[in-house]
Amino acid sequence: MILHLHRMKNLFLSIFFVGSFYVNYAQLQIISGSAVAPPNYEWMAGLSYSYDPYDQFCGGALIAPDWIATAAHCMEGETVSGIKIFFNAYYLSQPVTGYFTADIDTFYIHENFNNTTYDNDIALIHLRIPVTAVPPIRIARTAETELVDSGKVQKVIGWGKLKKFAQGGSDTLMEAEVPIVAQSICNTPNSYDGEITNNMLCAGFMAGGSDACQGDSGGPLFSVDSNGNEVLTGIVSWGNGCGDKNFPGIYTKIQNYLPWIEDFTGKLSKINSIEANNTKVYFSNNVLNVSSKSLLQKIEIADATGRIVEQFQSFDSNNIQVPFHHANGMYFAKIFSNYLSQTTKVFVHQ
Protein backbone atom coordinates (compact mmCIF):
# COMPACT_ATOMS: atom_id res chain seq x y z
CA MET A 1 0.00 0.00 0.00
CA ILE A 2 2.84 2.36 0.88
CA LEU A 3 4.60 1.51 -2.34
CA HIS A 4 1.37 2.00 -4.21
CA LEU A 5 0.97 5.40 -2.61
CA HIS A 6 4.60 6.02 -3.44
CA ARG A 7 3.82 5.20 -7.07
CA MET A 8 0.87 7.52 -7.06
CA LYS A 9 2.96 10.16 -5.34
CA ASN A 10 5.51 9.79 -8.13
CA LEU A 11 2.79 10.18 -10.70
CA PHE A 12 1.51 13.35 -9.11
CA LEU A 13 5.05 14.63 -8.65
CA SER A 14 5.75 13.90 -12.32
CA ILE A 15 2.66 15.80 -13.33
CA PHE A 16 3.63 18.59 -10.95
CA PHE A 17 7.16 18.81 -12.30
CA VAL A 18 6.08 18.57 -15.90
CA GLY A 19 3.54 21.26 -15.13
CA SER A 20 6.28 23.40 -13.63
CA PHE A 21 8.42 22.99 -16.73
CA TYR A 22 5.41 23.82 -18.85
CA VAL A 23 5.06 27.12 -17.03
CA ASN A 24 8.77 27.83 -17.59
CA TYR A 25 8.71 26.87 -21.24
CA ALA A 26 5.58 28.87 -21.81
CA GLN A 27 7.90 31.88 -21.91
CA LEU A 28 9.91 30.28 -24.67
CA GLN A 29 8.49 29.79 -28.14
CA ILE A 30 10.34 26.92 -29.77
CA ILE A 31 9.62 28.14 -33.27
CA SER A 32 10.66 31.61 -32.29
CA GLY A 33 10.12 32.99 -35.77
CA SER A 34 7.05 34.58 -37.20
CA ALA A 35 3.83 33.75 -38.96
CA VAL A 36 4.15 33.10 -42.68
CA ALA A 37 2.28 35.72 -44.68
CA PRO A 38 0.33 34.51 -47.73
CA PRO A 39 1.21 33.92 -50.51
CA ASN A 40 4.75 32.89 -49.49
CA TYR A 41 5.96 29.30 -49.87
CA GLU A 42 2.95 28.17 -51.90
CA TRP A 43 4.73 24.86 -52.50
CA MET A 44 4.27 24.03 -48.81
CA ALA A 45 1.92 21.05 -48.50
CA GLY A 46 -0.02 19.92 -45.46
CA LEU A 47 -0.71 16.23 -44.86
CA SER A 48 -4.04 15.63 -43.15
CA TYR A 49 -6.06 12.62 -42.07
CA SER A 50 -9.14 14.19 -43.65
CA TYR A 51 -10.27 17.17 -45.70
CA ASP A 52 -10.26 19.07 -42.42
CA PRO A 53 -6.90 20.88 -42.11
CA TYR A 54 -7.22 20.49 -38.34
CA ASP A 55 -6.31 16.82 -38.84
CA GLN A 56 -2.89 17.93 -40.12
CA PHE A 57 -0.14 15.62 -38.92
CA CYS A 58 2.86 16.33 -41.18
CA GLY A 59 4.16 18.69 -43.82
CA GLY A 60 5.63 18.22 -47.28
CA ALA A 61 7.12 20.11 -50.19
CA LEU A 62 5.86 20.13 -53.77
CA ILE A 63 8.99 19.25 -55.77
CA ALA A 64 7.20 18.71 -59.08
CA PRO A 65 3.60 19.33 -60.12
CA ASP A 66 2.69 15.77 -59.27
CA TRP A 67 5.26 14.90 -56.58
CA ILE A 68 5.62 15.78 -52.91
CA ALA A 69 8.67 15.03 -50.78
CA THR A 70 8.03 14.24 -47.14
CA ALA A 71 9.40 12.13 -44.28
CA ALA A 72 9.22 8.33 -44.39
CA HIS A 73 7.85 8.15 -40.85
CA CYS A 74 4.92 10.37 -41.90
CA MET A 75 3.80 7.77 -44.42
CA GLU A 76 4.65 4.51 -42.66
CA GLY A 77 1.49 2.51 -42.10
CA GLU A 78 -0.67 4.98 -44.00
CA THR A 79 -3.02 4.29 -46.89
CA VAL A 80 -3.59 6.22 -50.10
CA SER A 81 -7.21 6.94 -49.23
CA GLY A 82 -6.42 7.81 -45.63
CA ILE A 83 -4.52 11.00 -46.36
CA LYS A 84 -5.43 14.27 -48.02
CA ILE A 85 -2.99 16.92 -49.17
CA PHE A 86 -3.73 20.60 -48.87
CA PHE A 87 -2.09 23.79 -50.14
CA ASN A 88 -2.43 27.47 -49.28
CA ALA A 89 -3.81 26.82 -45.79
CA TYR A 90 -1.78 29.35 -43.87
CA TYR A 91 -4.32 29.38 -41.06
CA LEU A 92 -5.80 25.95 -40.39
CA SER A 93 -8.95 27.36 -38.82
CA GLN A 94 -9.45 29.85 -41.65
CA PRO A 95 -7.72 28.79 -44.87
CA VAL A 96 -7.06 31.71 -47.20
CA THR A 97 -8.48 32.15 -50.69
CA GLY A 98 -6.67 29.75 -52.95
CA TYR A 99 -6.78 26.87 -50.47
CA PHE A 100 -7.21 23.58 -52.26
CA THR A 101 -6.81 19.87 -51.62
CA ALA A 102 -5.25 17.09 -53.67
CA ASP A 103 -5.70 13.33 -53.65
CA ILE A 104 -2.85 10.84 -53.53
CA ASP A 105 -2.26 8.44 -56.39
CA THR A 106 0.44 6.44 -54.62
CA PHE A 107 3.43 6.93 -52.34
CA TYR A 108 6.87 5.42 -51.83
CA ILE A 109 8.78 5.12 -48.59
CA HIS A 110 12.55 4.80 -48.84
CA GLU A 111 13.34 1.10 -48.75
CA ASN A 112 16.16 1.60 -46.23
CA PHE A 113 14.27 3.81 -43.78
CA ASN A 114 15.21 2.78 -40.27
CA ASN A 115 12.83 3.92 -37.52
CA THR A 116 15.42 3.16 -34.85
CA THR A 117 18.30 5.21 -36.28
CA TYR A 118 15.95 7.49 -38.29
CA ASP A 119 18.26 7.06 -41.32
CA ASN A 120 16.82 7.51 -44.86
CA ASP A 121 13.75 9.31 -43.53
CA ILE A 122 12.29 10.24 -46.89
CA ALA A 123 9.16 9.39 -48.86
CA LEU A 124 7.63 10.53 -52.13
CA ILE A 125 3.93 11.11 -52.70
CA HIS A 126 2.56 10.97 -56.24
CA LEU A 127 -0.55 13.09 -56.71
CA ARG A 128 -3.49 11.84 -58.73
CA ILE A 129 -3.76 15.15 -60.60
CA PRO A 130 -0.72 17.41 -61.06
CA VAL A 131 -0.89 20.72 -59.26
CA THR A 132 -0.74 23.61 -61.70
CA ALA A 133 -1.87 26.40 -59.41
CA VAL A 134 1.40 26.69 -57.47
CA PRO A 135 5.02 26.37 -58.58
CA PRO A 136 7.18 23.63 -57.06
CA ILE A 137 10.38 24.25 -55.10
CA ARG A 138 13.55 22.95 -56.67
CA ILE A 139 15.79 20.50 -54.84
CA ALA A 140 19.39 21.48 -54.16
CA ARG A 141 21.75 19.85 -56.64
CA THR A 142 24.49 17.57 -55.37
CA ALA A 143 27.17 20.07 -56.42
CA GLU A 144 25.56 22.92 -54.45
CA THR A 145 27.41 22.04 -51.26
CA GLU A 146 27.64 25.71 -50.27
CA LEU A 147 23.89 25.70 -49.55
CA VAL A 148 24.40 23.40 -46.58
CA ASP A 149 27.78 24.65 -45.36
CA SER A 150 28.18 25.00 -41.61
CA GLY A 151 26.61 28.29 -40.52
CA LYS A 152 24.51 28.71 -43.68
CA VAL A 153 21.13 29.98 -42.55
CA GLN A 154 18.13 27.88 -43.55
CA LYS A 155 14.42 28.31 -43.00
CA VAL A 156 12.02 25.73 -41.63
CA ILE A 157 8.24 26.06 -41.82
CA GLY A 158 5.34 24.10 -40.40
CA TRP A 159 2.21 23.88 -38.26
CA GLY A 160 3.97 22.00 -35.46
CA LYS A 161 4.08 22.76 -31.77
CA LEU A 162 5.11 26.24 -30.67
CA LYS A 163 6.22 25.03 -27.25
CA LYS A 164 7.90 21.84 -26.18
CA PHE A 165 5.10 20.75 -23.87
CA ALA A 166 2.22 22.09 -25.93
CA GLN A 167 -0.45 19.49 -26.53
CA GLY A 168 -1.29 20.41 -30.10
CA GLY A 169 0.16 22.21 -33.09
CA SER A 170 0.01 25.76 -34.37
CA ASP A 171 -3.04 27.15 -36.14
CA THR A 172 -0.79 29.43 -38.17
CA LEU A 173 1.97 28.35 -40.54
CA MET A 174 5.17 29.44 -38.82
CA GLU A 175 8.68 29.99 -40.08
CA ALA A 176 12.01 30.10 -38.26
CA GLU A 177 15.62 30.58 -39.27
CA VAL A 178 18.06 27.84 -38.29
CA PRO A 179 21.75 27.77 -39.26
CA ILE A 180 23.46 24.53 -40.29
CA VAL A 181 25.50 23.04 -37.44
CA ALA A 182 28.54 20.99 -38.40
CA GLN A 183 28.00 17.23 -38.21
CA SER A 184 31.17 16.94 -36.08
CA ILE A 185 29.65 19.26 -33.46
CA CYS A 186 26.27 17.49 -33.43
CA ASN A 187 28.00 14.15 -33.05
CA THR A 188 29.92 15.12 -29.90
CA PRO A 189 29.17 13.09 -26.74
CA ASN A 190 27.21 15.92 -25.10
CA SER A 191 25.04 16.24 -28.20
CA TYR A 192 23.86 13.40 -30.42
CA ASP A 193 26.94 11.29 -29.73
CA GLY A 194 27.49 9.84 -33.19
CA GLU A 195 23.82 9.36 -34.14
CA ILE A 196 23.94 11.83 -37.03
CA THR A 197 24.63 10.00 -40.29
CA ASN A 198 25.85 11.49 -43.57
CA ASN A 199 22.22 11.42 -44.75
CA MET A 200 21.22 13.94 -42.10
CA LEU A 201 21.62 17.67 -41.61
CA CYS A 202 21.87 19.24 -38.18
CA ALA A 203 20.35 22.76 -38.01
CA GLY A 204 19.54 25.04 -35.12
CA PHE A 205 21.35 26.36 -32.08
CA MET A 206 23.65 24.48 -29.71
CA ALA A 207 22.64 27.00 -27.04
CA GLY A 208 18.98 26.15 -27.65
CA GLY A 209 16.38 28.25 -29.45
CA SER A 210 14.55 28.16 -32.76
CA ASP A 211 13.72 24.67 -33.89
CA ALA A 212 11.11 22.50 -35.54
CA CYS A 213 8.91 20.42 -33.25
CA GLN A 214 6.25 17.70 -33.31
CA GLY A 215 3.84 18.24 -36.20
CA ASP A 216 6.54 19.73 -38.44
CA SER A 217 7.84 16.38 -39.72
CA GLY A 218 8.03 16.02 -43.48
CA GLY A 219 8.10 19.78 -43.90
CA PRO A 220 10.83 21.65 -45.72
CA LEU A 221 14.22 22.95 -44.66
CA PHE A 222 15.27 25.35 -47.38
CA SER A 223 17.84 27.90 -48.37
CA VAL A 224 18.08 30.60 -51.02
CA ASP A 225 20.35 30.30 -54.06
CA SER A 226 22.38 33.07 -55.71
CA ASN A 227 19.35 33.99 -57.85
CA GLY A 228 17.22 34.50 -54.80
CA ASN A 229 15.16 31.36 -55.42
CA GLU A 230 14.17 29.01 -52.61
CA VAL A 231 15.96 25.66 -52.72
CA LEU A 232 14.95 22.58 -50.77
CA THR A 233 17.87 21.25 -48.70
CA GLY A 234 16.22 19.08 -46.05
CA ILE A 235 13.13 17.41 -44.63
CA VAL A 236 12.09 17.80 -40.98
CA SER A 237 12.86 14.45 -39.35
CA TRP A 238 13.66 14.24 -35.64
CA GLY A 239 15.36 15.84 -32.63
CA ASN A 240 15.85 15.42 -28.92
CA GLY A 241 13.15 17.61 -27.39
CA CYS A 242 12.48 20.88 -29.21
CA GLY A 243 14.89 23.78 -29.07
CA ASP A 244 16.85 22.14 -26.27
CA LYS A 245 20.43 23.09 -25.46
CA ASN A 246 22.96 20.85 -27.29
CA PHE A 247 20.23 19.32 -29.43
CA PRO A 248 19.51 21.14 -32.72
CA GLY A 249 16.91 19.72 -35.10
CA ILE A 250 17.79 16.87 -37.44
CA TYR A 251 16.75 16.89 -41.09
CA THR A 252 17.01 14.41 -43.97
CA LYS A 253 19.69 15.69 -46.36
CA ILE A 254 17.68 15.61 -49.58
CA GLN A 255 20.73 16.22 -51.80
CA ASN A 256 21.81 12.65 -51.06
CA TYR A 257 18.58 11.32 -52.53
CA LEU A 258 18.51 13.03 -55.92
CA PRO A 259 19.26 9.82 -57.86
CA TRP A 260 16.61 7.99 -55.82
CA ILE A 261 14.06 10.74 -56.45
CA GLU A 262 14.83 11.01 -60.15
CA ASP A 263 14.77 7.26 -60.51
CA PHE A 264 11.32 7.09 -58.96
CA THR A 265 9.80 10.11 -60.61
CA GLY A 266 11.29 9.21 -63.98
CA LYS A 267 10.14 5.62 -63.93
CA LEU A 268 6.76 6.12 -62.40
CA SER A 269 5.58 9.28 -64.10
CA LYS A 270 3.54 8.08 -66.99
CA ILE A 271 2.72 11.62 -67.91
CA ASN A 272 4.09 12.48 -71.30
CA SER A 273 0.99 14.35 -72.20
CA ILE A 274 -1.02 16.67 -70.04
CA GLU A 275 -4.07 18.77 -70.70
CA ALA A 276 -5.26 21.47 -68.35
CA ASN A 277 -6.50 25.03 -68.51
CA ASN A 278 -7.22 24.69 -72.22
CA THR A 279 -3.57 23.92 -72.91
CA LYS A 280 -2.22 20.56 -74.05
CA VAL A 281 1.44 19.63 -73.82
CA TYR A 282 2.87 16.44 -75.24
CA PHE A 283 6.17 15.10 -76.45
CA SER A 284 6.90 12.91 -79.42
CA ASN A 285 9.88 12.20 -81.68
CA ASN A 286 12.12 14.75 -79.99
CA VAL A 287 9.55 17.46 -80.55
CA LEU A 288 7.60 19.25 -77.86
CA ASN A 289 4.07 20.05 -78.96
CA VAL A 290 1.96 22.68 -77.24
CA SER A 291 -1.53 23.64 -78.24
CA SER A 292 -3.67 26.20 -76.52
CA LYS A 293 -6.87 28.14 -77.01
CA SER A 294 -4.95 31.29 -76.18
CA LEU A 295 -1.94 32.79 -77.95
CA LEU A 296 1.32 31.28 -76.72
CA GLN A 297 4.06 33.76 -75.97
CA LYS A 298 6.83 31.98 -74.10
CA ILE A 299 7.75 28.47 -72.95
CA GLU A 300 10.41 27.61 -70.39
CA ILE A 301 11.58 24.02 -69.99
CA ALA A 302 13.15 23.10 -66.65
CA ASP A 303 14.66 19.81 -65.54
CA ALA A 304 13.71 17.91 -62.34
CA THR A 305 15.92 20.18 -60.23
CA GLY A 306 14.28 23.33 -61.58
CA ARG A 307 17.18 24.36 -63.84
CA ILE A 308 15.93 25.95 -67.07
CA VAL A 309 17.31 23.94 -70.00
CA GLU A 310 15.38 25.51 -72.87
CA GLN A 311 13.52 28.72 -73.49
CA PHE A 312 11.31 29.58 -76.48
CA GLN A 313 9.40 32.81 -76.96
CA SER A 314 7.48 35.17 -79.27
CA PHE A 315 5.25 32.64 -80.97
CA ASP A 316 1.93 34.46 -80.96
CA SER A 317 0.41 31.22 -82.12
CA ASN A 318 -2.04 28.69 -80.70
CA ASN A 319 0.02 25.68 -81.68
CA ILE A 320 3.75 25.29 -81.58
CA GLN A 321 6.27 22.51 -82.11
CA VAL A 322 9.80 22.99 -80.81
CA PRO A 323 12.75 20.59 -81.02
CA PHE A 324 13.91 19.01 -77.78
CA HIS A 325 17.18 17.08 -77.50
CA HIS A 326 17.84 16.42 -73.85
CA ALA A 327 18.48 13.38 -71.71
CA ASN A 328 15.54 11.21 -70.73
CA GLY A 329 13.84 12.25 -67.51
CA MET A 330 11.18 14.51 -66.07
CA TYR A 331 10.85 18.11 -67.20
CA PHE A 332 8.53 20.99 -66.44
CA ALA A 333 7.12 23.31 -69.05
CA LYS A 334 6.17 26.78 -67.90
CA ILE A 335 3.82 28.28 -70.43
CA PHE A 336 3.08 31.98 -70.82
CA SER A 337 0.20 33.11 -72.97
CA ASN A 338 -1.94 36.16 -73.44
CA TYR A 339 -4.65 34.42 -71.43
CA LEU A 340 -2.74 32.62 -68.69
CA SER A 341 0.16 34.45 -67.11
CA GLN A 342 1.91 31.23 -66.16
CA THR A 343 1.07 27.58 -66.14
CA THR A 344 3.32 24.72 -65.12
CA LYS A 345 3.11 21.46 -66.98
CA VAL A 346 5.05 18.28 -66.54
CA PHE A 347 6.07 15.75 -69.11
CA VAL A 348 8.47 12.87 -69.35
CA HIS A 349 10.95 12.63 -72.16
CA GLN A 350 11.28 8.89 -72.77
Added chain:
Amino acid sequence: MRGSFLIITLLFLSFSAFTKPKESTSIKEENKKCWVEDSVKKLRYMPKVLLNKNKDWKPENTEIGFQISSATLSGKKKNSLETKVKYGGGCRVHSFQLIKPIQASKDTLQLYLVHESDNDMCRAFVMNEIKFNVSKLKLKKNTKVIMLNNFQVK
Protein backbone atom coordinates in the same frame (compact mmCIF):
# COMPACT_ATOMS: atom_id res chain seq x y z
CA MET B 1 14.21 -2.52 35.15
CA ARG B 2 14.40 0.83 33.37
CA GLY B 3 17.55 -0.35 31.57
CA SER B 4 15.99 -3.55 30.32
CA PHE B 5 12.94 -1.58 29.08
CA LEU B 6 15.25 0.71 27.10
CA ILE B 7 17.10 -2.28 25.61
CA ILE B 8 13.82 -3.91 24.58
CA THR B 9 12.60 -0.65 23.05
CA LEU B 10 15.85 -0.21 21.10
CA LEU B 11 15.75 -3.82 19.90
CA PHE B 12 12.14 -3.35 18.76
CA LEU B 13 12.98 -0.15 16.89
CA SER B 14 16.02 -1.77 15.23
CA PHE B 15 13.93 -4.76 14.17
CA SER B 16 11.27 -2.45 12.74
CA ALA B 17 13.83 -0.42 10.81
CA PHE B 18 15.39 -3.46 9.12
CA THR B 19 12.19 -5.35 8.43
CA LYS B 20 10.79 -5.02 4.90
CA PRO B 21 7.35 -3.49 4.83
CA LYS B 22 4.50 -5.89 4.17
CA GLU B 23 3.16 -3.99 1.20
CA SER B 24 3.95 -6.59 -1.43
CA THR B 25 0.60 -8.31 -1.19
CA SER B 26 -1.19 -4.98 -0.88
CA ILE B 27 0.52 -3.73 -4.02
CA LYS B 28 -0.76 -6.65 -6.03
CA GLU B 29 -4.23 -6.21 -4.70
CA GLU B 30 -4.22 -2.50 -5.41
CA ASN B 31 -2.77 -3.07 -8.84
CA LYS B 32 -5.61 -5.41 -9.63
CA LYS B 33 -7.95 -2.63 -8.73
CA CYS B 34 -6.08 0.22 -10.33
CA TRP B 35 -4.56 -1.06 -13.56
CA VAL B 36 -7.18 -1.68 -16.13
CA GLU B 37 -6.73 -3.97 -19.08
CA ASP B 38 -7.59 -2.49 -22.38
CA SER B 39 -7.68 -2.89 -26.14
CA VAL B 40 -6.79 -0.78 -29.12
CA LYS B 41 -8.80 0.22 -32.14
CA LYS B 42 -7.17 1.34 -35.33
CA LEU B 43 -7.91 4.90 -36.31
CA ARG B 44 -6.80 5.68 -39.86
CA TYR B 45 -3.33 4.67 -38.83
CA MET B 46 -1.40 1.52 -38.16
CA PRO B 47 -1.81 0.42 -34.53
CA LYS B 48 1.29 2.00 -33.12
CA VAL B 49 -0.23 1.96 -29.68
CA LEU B 50 0.42 -1.18 -27.72
CA LEU B 51 -1.46 -1.23 -24.51
CA ASN B 52 0.53 -2.73 -21.72
CA LYS B 53 -1.31 -5.47 -19.88
CA ASN B 54 1.41 -5.99 -17.34
CA LYS B 55 -0.18 -4.93 -14.09
CA ASP B 56 3.16 -4.01 -12.59
CA TRP B 57 4.10 -1.86 -15.57
CA LYS B 58 5.24 1.57 -14.60
CA PRO B 59 6.12 4.23 -17.18
CA GLU B 60 9.70 5.45 -16.83
CA ASN B 61 8.89 8.78 -18.38
CA THR B 62 5.41 9.89 -17.47
CA GLU B 63 4.54 12.45 -20.10
CA ILE B 64 1.67 14.78 -20.61
CA GLY B 65 2.74 15.59 -24.19
CA PHE B 66 -0.45 14.36 -25.74
CA GLN B 67 -3.89 15.73 -26.42
CA ILE B 68 -7.21 14.11 -25.65
CA SER B 69 -9.68 15.21 -28.31
CA SER B 70 -12.59 13.11 -27.12
CA ALA B 71 -13.50 10.64 -24.39
CA THR B 72 -16.82 8.84 -24.22
CA LEU B 73 -18.36 5.97 -22.34
CA SER B 74 -20.15 3.61 -24.68
CA GLY B 75 -21.81 0.22 -24.64
CA LYS B 76 -25.03 -0.90 -23.02
CA LYS B 77 -23.47 -1.00 -19.60
CA LYS B 78 -21.19 1.95 -20.27
CA ASN B 79 -18.27 -0.41 -19.92
CA SER B 80 -16.17 0.96 -22.72
CA LEU B 81 -14.15 4.13 -22.48
CA GLU B 82 -13.21 5.34 -25.94
CA THR B 83 -10.74 8.16 -26.24
CA LYS B 84 -9.08 9.84 -29.19
CA VAL B 85 -5.54 10.99 -28.55
CA LYS B 86 -3.01 13.00 -30.54
CA TYR B 87 0.68 12.88 -29.71
CA GLY B 88 4.08 13.61 -31.18
CA GLY B 89 6.38 10.96 -32.64
CA GLY B 90 5.79 8.52 -35.48
CA CYS B 91 8.83 6.23 -35.24
CA ARG B 92 8.32 4.16 -32.11
CA VAL B 93 5.57 2.20 -30.42
CA HIS B 94 3.81 4.33 -27.81
CA SER B 95 2.06 2.96 -24.74
CA PHE B 96 -0.99 4.25 -22.98
CA GLN B 97 -2.26 3.11 -19.62
CA LEU B 98 -5.37 4.04 -17.73
CA ILE B 99 -4.94 4.58 -14.01
CA LYS B 100 -7.65 4.88 -11.43
CA PRO B 101 -6.33 6.27 -8.21
CA ILE B 102 -8.16 6.06 -4.91
CA GLN B 103 -11.34 7.99 -5.35
CA ALA B 104 -11.36 11.16 -3.28
CA SER B 105 -14.60 12.78 -4.30
CA LYS B 106 -17.99 11.15 -3.92
CA ASP B 107 -19.49 12.43 -7.14
CA THR B 108 -16.36 12.78 -9.30
CA LEU B 109 -14.23 9.93 -10.58
CA GLN B 110 -10.75 11.00 -11.63
CA LEU B 111 -8.93 8.75 -14.10
CA TYR B 112 -5.47 9.26 -15.50
CA LEU B 113 -4.22 8.41 -18.96
CA VAL B 114 -0.46 7.93 -18.90
CA HIS B 115 1.60 8.10 -22.06
CA GLU B 116 5.01 6.59 -22.67
CA SER B 117 6.78 7.38 -25.95
CA ASP B 118 9.70 4.91 -25.90
CA ASN B 119 11.99 7.90 -26.50
CA ASP B 120 10.40 8.58 -29.87
CA MET B 121 12.20 11.64 -31.23
CA CYS B 122 10.36 11.87 -34.56
CA ARG B 123 8.35 14.97 -35.20
CA ALA B 124 5.05 13.87 -36.71
CA PHE B 125 1.66 14.02 -35.03
CA VAL B 126 0.01 10.64 -34.55
CA MET B 127 -3.69 10.20 -33.89
CA ASN B 128 -5.15 7.08 -32.36
CA GLU B 129 -8.37 5.91 -30.84
CA ILE B 130 -7.90 3.83 -27.73
CA LYS B 131 -10.62 1.71 -26.22
CA PHE B 132 -10.52 0.70 -22.56
CA ASN B 133 -12.69 -1.90 -20.95
CA VAL B 134 -13.68 -0.19 -17.73
CA SER B 135 -16.06 -2.83 -16.42
CA LYS B 136 -13.62 -3.61 -13.61
CA LEU B 137 -13.85 -0.06 -12.34
CA LYS B 138 -17.36 -0.75 -11.02
CA LEU B 139 -18.51 2.82 -11.43
CA LYS B 140 -20.62 3.99 -8.55
CA LYS B 141 -24.14 5.17 -9.20
CA ASN B 142 -23.53 8.42 -7.38
CA THR B 143 -20.63 9.29 -9.69
CA LYS B 144 -21.78 12.31 -11.64
CA VAL B 145 -18.59 13.35 -13.40
CA ILE B 146 -15.75 11.28 -14.81
CA MET B 147 -12.54 13.10 -15.57
CA LEU B 148 -9.81 11.67 -17.81
CA ASN B 149 -6.85 13.86 -16.91
CA ASN B 150 -8.42 17.29 -17.42
CA PHE B 151 -10.96 16.10 -20.00
CA GLN B 152 -14.56 15.44 -18.95
CA VAL B 153 -15.79 12.06 -20.16
CA LYS B 154 -19.16 12.21 -21.90
